[in-house]
Amino acid sequence: MEESVLGTQTDEIKPPVTNVGIVGWVRANLFNGVFNSTLTIVAIFLLWKIIPPLFQWAFIDSVWYTTGKACRGIDGACWSVIPSNIRFIIFGFYPYDQHWRPFLAMIILFGLLFYSKDRNHWTKNLGYSWITGLVIMGILMKGGIFGLTSVESTKWGGLPLTLLLSFFGLTAAYPLGVILALGRQSKMRGLKVLCVLYIELIRGVPLISLLFMSSIIFPLFLPEGVTINKILRAQVAIILFTAAYIAEVVRGGLQAMSRGQYEAAEAIGLNYYLTMRLVILPQALKIVIPPTVSILISAFKDTSLVVIIALYDLLKTTQSVLSNPDWMGFSREAYIFVAILYFLGCFSMSKFSRKLEKELSAGEISG
Amino acid sequence: MPLDNTDFVEKNLRDHVPFWLDPKKRAIMFEIGVFCMVGLLAYYLVSNTLVNLEKQSIATGLGFINKESSFEIGESIISYSAASTYGRALVVGALNTLKVSFIGIVITLILGTILGVARLSSNWLVSKLASLYIEVMQDIPVLLQLFFWYALFYETMPSPRHALSPIAGLFLSNRGVAFAVPESNPVHKYIFLALVLGCAASWFISRWAKKRQDKVGKAFPTFRVTIGIVVGLPMATWLVFGAPIKMDVPKLTGFNFQGGMTFSPEFIALLLGLVLYTAAFVAEVVRAGIQSVNRGQREAAMSIGMRPAPILNLVILPQALRVIIPPLTSQMLNLTKNSSLAVAIGYPDFVSVANTTINQTGQSVEGVALIMTLYLIFSLSTSLFMNWYNKKAAIVER
Numbered sequence: 001m002e003e004s005v006l007g008t009q010t011d012e013i014k015p016p017v018t019n020v021g022i023v024g025w026v027r028a029n030l031f032n033g034v035f036n037s038t039l040t041i042v043a044i045f046l047l048w049k050i051i052p053p054l055f056q057w058a059f060i061d062s063v064w065y066t067t068g069k070a071c072r073g074i075d076g077a078c079w080s081v082i083p084s085n086i087r088f089i090i091f092g093f094y095p096y097d098q099h100w101r102p103f104l105a106m107i108i109l110f111g112l113l114f115y116s117k118d119r120n121h122w123t124k125n126l127g128y129s130w131i132t133g134l135v136i137m138g139i140l141m142k143g144g145i146f147g148l149t150s151v152e153s154t155k156w157g158g159l160p161l162t163l164l165l166s167f168f169g170l171t172a173a174y175p176l177g178v179i180l181a182l183g184r185q186s187k188m189r190g191l192k193v194l195c196v197l198y199i200e201l202i203r204g205v206p207l208i209s210l211l212f213m214s215s216i217i218f219p220l221f222l223p224e225g226v227t228i229n230k231i232l233r234a235q236v237a238i239i240l241f242t243a244a245y246i247a248e249v250v251r252g253g254l255q256a257m258s259r260g261q262y263e264a265a266e267a268i269g270l271n272y273y274l275t276m277r278l279v280i281l282p283q284a285l286k287i288v289i290p291p292t293v294s295i296l297i298s299a300f301k302d303t304s305l306v307v308i309i310a311l312y313d314l315l316k317t318t319q320s321v322l323s324n325p326d327w328m329g330f331s332r333e334a335y336i337f338v339a340i341l342y343f344l345g346c347f348s349m350s351k352f353s354r355k356l357e358k359e360l361s362a363g364e365i366s367g
Numbered sequence: 368m369p370l371d372n373t374d375f376v377e378k379n380l381r382d383h384v385p386f387w388l389d390p391k392k393r394a395i396m397f398e399i400g401v402f403c404m405v406g407l408l409a410y411y412l413v414s415n416t417l418v419n420l421e422k423q424s425i426a427t428g429l430g431f432i433n434k435e436s437s438f439e440i441g442e443s444i445i446s447y448s449a450a451s452t453y454g455r456a457l458v459v460g461a462l463n464t465l466k467v468s469f470i471g472i473v474i475t476l477i478l479g480t481i482l483g484v485a486r487l488s489s490n491w492l493v494s495k496l497a498s499l500y501i502e503v504m505q506d507i508p509v510l511l512q513l514f515f516w517y518a519l520f521y522e523t524m525p526s527p528r529h530a531l532s533p534i535a536g537l538f539l540s541n542r543g544v545a546f547a548v549p550e551s552n553p554v555h556k557y558i559f560l561a562l563v564l565g566c567a568a569s570w571f572i573s574r575w576a577k578k579r580q581d582k583v584g585k586a587f588p589t590f591r592v593t594i595g596i597v598v599g600l601p602m603a604t605w606l607v608f609g610a611p612i613k614m615d616v617p618k619l620t621g622f623n624f625q626g627g628m629t630f631s632p633e634f635i636a637l638l639l640g641l642v643l644y645t646a647a648f649v650a651e652v653v654r655a656g657i658q659s660v661n662r663g664q665r666e667a668a669m670s671i672g673m674r675p676a677p678i679l680n681l682v683i684l685p686q687a688l689r690v691i692i693p694p695l696t697s698q699m700l701n702l703t704k705n706s707s708l709a710v711a712i713g714y715p716d717f718v719s720v721a722n723t724t725i726n727q728t729g730q731s732v733e734g735v736a737l738i739m740t741l742y743l744i745f746s747l748s749t750s751l752f753m754n755w756y757n758k759k760a761a762i763v764e765r
Contacts, residue, residue, distance in 0.1 A: 029491035036490045043492050190398045194405065201739075204746035206704040208718060209738045216731040220416045301508040308510075308711050315511060322518075331518030339507045339515070346506035 071330065081330040082337050085321045089334075092157015092312040098149065102160040105137040109163060117352060119359065134171075153231050157312030159341070161231070165313070166300040169238040170246075174292075176239065177246025178285075182276065184247065185254050195247070202244035207305055210237040215309040234306050242299050249291045253284035289360065293353035297346050304342075314338060416732065425729045432457070438723055440715045442631055453724055460720030461741060467634065467716065468703040471641045475702060476695075478642060479649025486654050497650065504647035510708050512644055517636035517712045524632075527623050536616050538624060543631045545617035545624040554608040558601045565600040569593030633714035637706065645702045652698060656691030657683075689760045693753060700749045704742060717741055 018027060030040045061076025064083065071078035082089070091099050112133045115121055141160065144150035156164070183195035202210070214237035215230065222228065257280055265275040307316045318334050321327055327334075386392045420427060432454035439449050443459045444466060485497035504512075521541055525531060530540035536547035549555070569592075576587035605611075617627030630638075660683050668678040709716035718738055725734035 029489070032489065036488075039488070039490050039493050043490075043496060188394050188398045191401060194401070200746075201743070204743045205739045206707040206718075206742055208707045208710065209735055209742065212718075212722070212725075212731075212738070213735050216725065217416075217735055220419045220732070221412045223415050224419065224422070297506075301506075304508040304510045305708070308708075315508075315514070319514070329522055331522060332515070335511060335515040335518065339511055342508055342511065343503060343506045347502065350506070 067326070069326070077333050078330045079333055079337075081321065081327045081334050085327070088158075088321060089314070089317050089338075090158045092161065092317045093155045094157060094160075095149075095151060095155070098143075098151060101140045101143070101148065101151075102156075102158075105140040106160060106163065108133050108137055108140075109167070119356075134168075153229055156231060158317045159314050161312065162300070162303050162314045165231075165235055165238055165303040165306065166296065169235060169242055169303070170292075170296050170299050172235075173239045173242035173246055176243040178250050178281070180243060180247035181250035181254060184251055199244045199247050202241055203248070207237075207241050207302055208308060210241050211305060211309050213237065230309070230311060234309060234311055238299065238303065241302075242295065245295050245298075246292065249288050249295060250284065252291070253286075253288035254280065256287055257284055286360070290353045290357040293349055293356070297349050297353075300345055300349070301342065314341065420732075423729070427730070427733070429733055431724070431728045431730055431733070434728075436724070436727075438727065440720065441713075442634065442715060453728070456720050456724065457717065457737065460715060460717035463714070463720075464703070464706055464709075464716040464718075464741075467637055467641070467709070467714070468706050471638055471645070471702050471706065472699050474638070474642045475645045475649055475699075478646040479698075480653050482646055482650035483653025483657070486650055487657060501647045501650050504644055505651075507644075509640060509644040509705050510711060513636055513640035513708055513712055516639045517632065520632045520636055527619055530619070530624075536614065536627075538617055540624075541632065542623050543629050544635055545627050545629045547614045547616040548628045549611075550613045550615040552611050552613075554605065554611055557608065558604050561600040561604040562597070565597040568600075569596050572596070631714070633709070633712050636712055637709050637714045637716075640708075641702050641705055644705070645698055648698050648701070649695065652691055652694045655694075656687040659690045660686045692756055692760070696749055696753055696756075700746055703745055707738075707742070 015024075017023060031037045056076065058077050061074060062079055063071060063074060063076065064079045066078075066080045067084070071080055087096070087099060091102055094102055112130060116126060116130075139145065139148070141156060141164075142151065142153070180195050180199060183191050184199065186192055186195075211234060214233040218233050218236070219227065261279055261283070262275065265279040270278065303313060304315045306313050307319070310316070312320070315338060318338050322331050322334055387396075417427075433452050435449075436451055436453045436456040437449050438456070440447055440456060440459055442463065444462045445455075445459060447455060447459045482497050482500060485493050486501065488494045488497070524539055524541040527538075527540040527542050530538040530545075532538050538545040572587075572593060573589050576589045580586055615626050617624040617629065619625075664682055664686065665678060668682045673682070706716055707718040710719040710722055713719070721734045721738050725731045728734075
């Protein structure tokens with residue numbers, strides 16, 4: 001009797017078709033219950049209403065390589081606005097025959113970024129190669145030596161300008177931010193008040209007010225005869241702005257350090273400077289790498305605000321193409337293109353930040 | 368005695384350590400040095416500025432506020448004309464900033480909550496769509512989004528003559544969105560009064576109900592009763608006064624709509640850009656808040672026999688809100704700060720009006736200072752609220 005029961009049990013009973021495979025997945029994830037089924041149907045209906053016309057507009061009825069006039073009569077997207085003006089959109093007023101220089105500089109930047117992605121490459125040599133890379137990029141952009149014709153920075157524009165403002169802005173803001181964070185954590189009352197005031201003041205106002213300050217008040221600050229060009233002034237505003245945010249992030253890292261670390265450093269007789277440089281900051285700054293990448297992302301997006309003070313960054317070059325009578329009215333296409341560029345930049349950075357966060361927290365658990 | 372010994376050593380040290388090796392004195396000297404440097408820098412900048420202003424013969428001080436502005440502002444909540452003062456123009460700008468921020472915050476909260484919940488939905492399609500939206504919107508600069516919506520509105524909407532009218536009384540054209548509103552009527556004042564009264568009454572009722580429940584343990588259907596009062600009282604007032612339903616419908620006269628209410632394309636583009644961008648961030652905040660409440664909380668509440676609505680109200684929300692509110696307020700503040708981008712598409716917010724003022728009077732220092740002051744007031748009041756909330760919501764531990 002028992003044997004036969006066991007016998008029937010070992011016979012495999014397959015689950016019903018409705019619970020496995022595609023059908024099972026659809027039932028479990030799209031049609032479990034009345035509410036979810038309704039949601040799915042509504043969502044599919046909306047997608048069906050939106051996607052096919054959009055696809056038709058963007059790919060079927062669209063034109064890619066025509067003149068602006070040929071675009072007027074068609075129903076679809078006029079992507080021609082991008083290939084026809086791509087060099088102006090990307091490089092702005094940089095001399096046409098010298099475009100290879102900012103192009104090469106950007107390639108070096110992307111190469112360095114790509115190489116730095118791997119944490120195994122984070123050594124002293126990487127730091128040196130970044131410094132060398134930045135110098136080479138600067139020489140390429142500015143020229144004037146090694147037989148390169150000199151290009152005034154007022155002519156810099158487009159994507160190189162956007163990248164310069166955000167990456168150089170973050171690099172320069174970082175040390176300032178760390179100093180501010182240390183000041184805020186310091187035991188010296190007056191210094192602390194000064195740092196808190198700076199950080200809260202900057203974080204309380206929109207970036208645009210600082211950019212206004214850089215473009216209209218900053219010239220008043222300087223003695224007569226001294227002028228600083230517009231790009232540098234905007235860069236200073238971005239640095240001052242970003243530093244306050246970095247300071248708050250670094251403060252988070254400093255607060256996460258246990259008291260024991262300070263006490264241990266004191267016990268072996270390290271002074272304040274050595275305690276910070278050898279014990280606290282290396283640990284605190286490592287914790288805050290992911291939020292720092294988020295600040296880089298915001299800085300990258302925020303550089304677009306320089307449009308308002310009439311610097312020719314990526315967005316402004318696009319706008320000036322659109323103000324050309326030949327290409328007027330094709331804003332959607334041009335803005336979508338710029339949006340894709342920004343999206344690619346931000347998305348890859350945020351993906352990297354998330355990966356890093358996972359790696360760092362995993363490292364903490366294992367040891 | 369060791370104690371005496373250390374005392375002796377300390378005293379000895381105090382007497383013999385030169386002051387530049389005493390950490391306390393050194394700190395004070397360092398501080399004085401920093402303050403001197405900051406002071407010198409400030410003095411240098413201020414004196415340069417004053418010299419430059421004098422050379423360019425630009426007035427200083429806030430005297431311009433009482434002068435005639437002589438520029439028009441496209442939209443305004445209070446009456447304003449070119450003959451009004453700069454002060455009034457700035458108030459108009461500040462009100463416009465508040466208007467777009469307030470409406471924006473309300474819509475963002477609703478949209479962001481829906482998206483955040485949708486992101487956690489067990490429905491695969493809905494969850495994927497929500498996360499796609501969040502990812503894409505977060506990664507595109509808000510200024511670019513503003514330009515996009517503005518261009519879209521301007522380039523694809525028909526002229527007022529061929530305005531789209533999806534619902535009766537609503538007109539979409541490149542001059543903005545015009546819609547019908549109830550015709551102004553003295554009854555509205557009473558309805559508003561009734562609403563205020565209703566709110567006050569429900570506040571008292573909920574307090575009384577809580578007190579009674581604490582005392583005798585008897586629950587009172589507070590939610591249903593207060594909703595009834597808040598909705599019912601104005602409705603009753605409206606009915607008592609003969610239920611006026613006449614609408615003020617926008618009519619096409621000449622090149623534009625007259626009557627009803629109109630939102631300008633600039634306002635719509637700004638609102639759309641701010642809401643769609645910030646909602647993506649709010650959605651992430653809401654998602655994190657909901658995920659922060661342990662599953663066991665819901666299960667425990669269910670096991671002691673609570674029903675779904677009280678579980679949400681008394682167990683889940685109080686814990687989730689503690690996580691949600693602080694980042695949420697900072698998102699609301701971000702929206703308000705980002706509304707300053709209005710200047711790029713020509714919506715007359717505070718920054719835009721201040722910018723015009725600067726261009727006309729040349730008093731850039733005062734103008735930028737005013738902009739910063741207004742936003743500092745916003746952010747200071749937000750952080751005061753946050754401190755109050757954090758104190759109130761802090762976990763009371765035994």
